[in-house]
Amino acid sequence: MQESAIVLLSGGLDSATCLAIARQRGYRCHALTFDYGQRSLAEIEAARSQALAQRVAGHRVLQVPLGEIGGSALTDHAIEVPSPGKEGIPATYVPARNTIFLSHALAWAEADGAAAIFIGVNALDYSGYPDCRPEYIEAFRRLMQVATKSGVEGRAITLEAPLIDRSKAEIIRAGSALGVDYANTLSCYQADSAGLACGQCESCELRRQGFAAAGIEDPTRYRRPAKS
């Protein structure tokens, strides 16, 4: 029987690639997207389009109350999205976001008997978020073993982070080879309601540099050109 996987799907470039990799590895994929009070609901639309294009077995959009908790430029509109290049962990960091996302994925995986969870974090061309690093993924793996009935009973669910050590250019090349349509992905922290990217934030910058380094044309629709 084909094994199932829960794949976190944000609507961004990384998670779209991660889904394509999970499919290539032979899993029956269920996509999981969160409506968490993010600035741009166009992200969720991009996730729906990816889920459809990649013919997932199911797609859930779960509401989680991160907007009520705040503490981030992405969920509290009183905090400005910073320009790229500042030192340290930027204001776009959302407290415990991946822990909240993975805990729901774990619940779904256990309830439905899925064998694996896929998350598209990468720790190379990234914003320095603590919950995108290999030590975080390792700590969540350890938690999964002791947190669940399936873990205690020896039917462990695995946590896969296939992009963790890849550059943005490598991710784009891998996804392109697997047929991912990046025109239907959205990386921008402050896209408008039509899905146009700002072209200025750190996420736009990482994306643009990635396409350039991969030698692949960037299909992103930007509102403004790159800063010179």
Added chain:
Amino acid sequence: MQESAIVLLSGGLDSATCLAIARQRGYRCHALTFDYGQRSLAEIEAARSQALAQRVAGHRVLQVPLGEIGGSALTDHAIEVPSPGKEGIPATYVPARNTIFLSHALAWAEADGAAAIFIGVNALDYSGYPDCRPEYIEAFRRLMQVATKSGVEGRAITLEAPLIDRSKAEIIRAGSALGVDYANTLSCYQADSAGLACGQCESCELRRQGFAAAGIEDPTRYRRPAKS
């Protein structure tokens, strides 16, 4: 300045006691309750009453979509609440419940600069849930250190589980000494809308035995007497 703590408050006996202990330790306490599709909404009312009686600095009730995920007798009404005494982890186990609860507590603690999170799990008189054991708490502590900006920057949030190795009778004696009014707590897995406990489920049985062993009168309002 008085340090803050986020205290998970379910409306049950353990979490009410845990809150009293956190207050005794000098924390300014913020209570956190989840509306997760549990069978009995009377639990949430009990949590509100405890939060009020114990004069918390704030109380949030967050909605999380465990009912959509299912996989438990507590969130899927098609699964029956089992009688006590069966072998193994019972059908009342909710996949990844404490991981989902703690991840939100972590987000709130980090967003608001709280120093600690309190959770009232105990691994002695309990239903065998994997996410109530010391090894689970230890794994979540490790995760917290690497998951958050505060952890990475050396301002670690601590996770306190002061009941982990106490018997139900010890918990009841400790809470009674701190003035907890157990009449306003609810442990039953299937209380009715008026807050009457079934008197038959494993949680009712553990509670009843705890009061008997503590030599303290049980103020619980049961629909039916104990099984003989």
